[in-house]
Amino acid sequence: MVWAGELMGNTLISLWRVIVGFALAAVTGVMLGIIIGWWRNARDLIEPVIEILRPIPPLAWIPLAMLWFGLGFKPAVFLIWLGAFFPIVLNTVLGMENTPRKLTEVARTLGAGPWQVLFKVGVPSAAPSIMAGLRIGIGIGWMCLVAAELTGSNSGLGYMIMYYYSTMEASKTVAGMLMIGIVGFLMFIGLKKLEDKILFWKAA
Amino acid sequence: MSVQKLVIESVTKTFLEKKGGKTTVALRDFNLAIANGEFVCIVGPSGCGKTTLLKLVAGLEQASSGSICLDGKPVTAPGPERGLVFQDFALFPWRDVTGNVAFGPEVLKVPPADRLRTARRCIDMVGLTGSGHKYPSELSGGMQQRVAIARALANNPEVLLMDEPFGSLDAQTRSQLQNELLRIWQENKKAVVFVTHSVEEAVYLSNRVVVMTGSPGTVKQIYNVVLPYPRSRADGGFVSLREEIAGCMAEECR
Numbered sequence: 144m145v146w147a148g149e150l151m152g153n154t155l156i157s158l159w160r161v162i163v164g165f166a167l168a169a170v171t172g173v174m175l176g177i178i179i180g181w182w183r184n185a186r187d188l189i190e191p192v193i194e195i196l197r198p199i200p201p202l203a204w205i206p207l208a209m210l211w212f213g214l215g216f217k218p219a220v221f222l223i224w225l226g227a228f229f230p231i232v233l234n235t236v237l238g239m240e241n242t243p244r245k246l247t248e249v250a251r252t253l254g255a256g257p258w259q260v261l262f263k264v265g266v267p268s269a270a271p272s273i274m275a276g277l278r279i280g281i282g283i284g285w286m287c288l289v290a291a292e293l294t295g296s297n298s299g300l301g302y303m304i305m306y307y308y309s310t311m312e313a314s315k316t317v318a319g320m321l322m323i324g325i326v327g328f329l330m331f332i333g334l335k336k337l338e339d340k341i342l343f344w345k346a347a
Numbered sequence: 348m349s350v351q352k353l354v355i356e357s358v359t360k361t362f363l364e365k366k367g368g369k370t371t372v373a374l375r376d377f378n379l380a381i382a383n384g385e386f387v388c389i390v391g392p393s394g395c396g397k398t399t400l401l402k403l404v405a406g407l408e409q410a411s412s413g414s415i416c417l418d419g420k421p422v423t424a425p426g427p428e429r430g431l432v433f434q435d436f437a438l439f440p441w442r443d444v445t446g447n448v449a450f451g452p453e454v455l456k457v458p459p460a461d462r463l464r465t466a467r468r469c470i471d472m473v474g475l476t477g478s479g480h481k482y483p484s485e486l487s488g489g490m491q492q493r494v495a496i497a498r499a500l501a502n503n504p505e506v507l508l509m510d511e512p513f514g515s516l517d518a519q520t521r522s523q524l525q526n527e528l529l530r531i532w533q534e535n536k537k538a539v540v541f542v543t544h545s546v547e548e549a550v551y552l553s554n555r556v557v558v559m560t561g562s563p564g565t566v567k568q569i570y571n572v573v574l575p576y577p578r579s580r581a582d583g584g585f586v587s588l589r590e591e592i593a594g595c596m597a598e599e600c601r
Binding site: 243245246248249250251252253254255256259263264267268270342344345 | 402405406407424425426427429430431433435437439440441442450451453454455482483484498499502
């Protein structure tokens, strides 16, 4: 029972880190993606920076994350944010850029101003792409979480896996791995459900 | 005919080509005045600038020179007094029929109850009563175009601009929608500028047919269609006028 409690406790710790990191990535990534994808000037300004930072694997940030944020919650959240951020930004940009020109034109002839065109046409039109970015982002978020906990933490599922590796308790290591798989899968399903709800108009 | 509604005066439109920096002249010295409540069709060879002309009137593009005035006021930007209907409908797929039709009143900040009433009236007008909750993906092409027409009408525009609106529909749906458009036009008495490549459609629908030259486009000839509505495509006057206009257009296609 102690073991079950430990497993659940570490699962909740990890889950909370992923939720916070992913939520931050979703908010910042979608916002920045909308800006870059909609205004040409913003893209010319910001995209080079993103394209330089993007190829750096999140794992390469672990030392800096630990220097900046110490151990535990904060560096893990930072790495999850970092990992999820780029796919979310890039997919949002893609969706915004692919807003059919006919739709923005027809909105303007119906009297929509620039902000109305952005929020009533651009964003809903980009929604499928944004959702795809979120789904990719959450997967990468879990990967980064485990990486962060393997080194920069003394709690969470990643830490637990590593800990029972050092005590040669392979079954508990595997249990931790399975838990990551299950929770990740459940979050993915949840997001898919949300997606179906938001994008119901795409069906048929 | 009553007062001039829409006056297009010596409009020229040139585009800068993406590569090479050359300019293309899409429209050259185009002149046309459209009266209140008049139905005008514009026909011409493809690439003659028909669509460019509509976009200029809609305010989506700016003329390089010349002027376009609606009720004496120059057109500089898109506005709800000029409704536009595209060939490929351009409905918002994430909005149901009511949501699409109510888009104009919504962005113009009409109170919700009023915009719903307007949407329902326009949906009824195009014969889609009871389909307000359906989504564009659930509708046939003909029904989608009805929605697009209702959406343009919901702002109660002064001029309805239509860019080959029935071009992608099958023959039967097409003729059905032509009749419905005529009925709506006769009920509302708005001016209509209707671009088509079908001479028959032009003669069937309009008060005047404007034939354009090939690129760069300008007015080649204007025909008055004095046949009474409803028109018969088999009528002798109809057939001879159609042939005359088709001949005029054929000269441009060589």
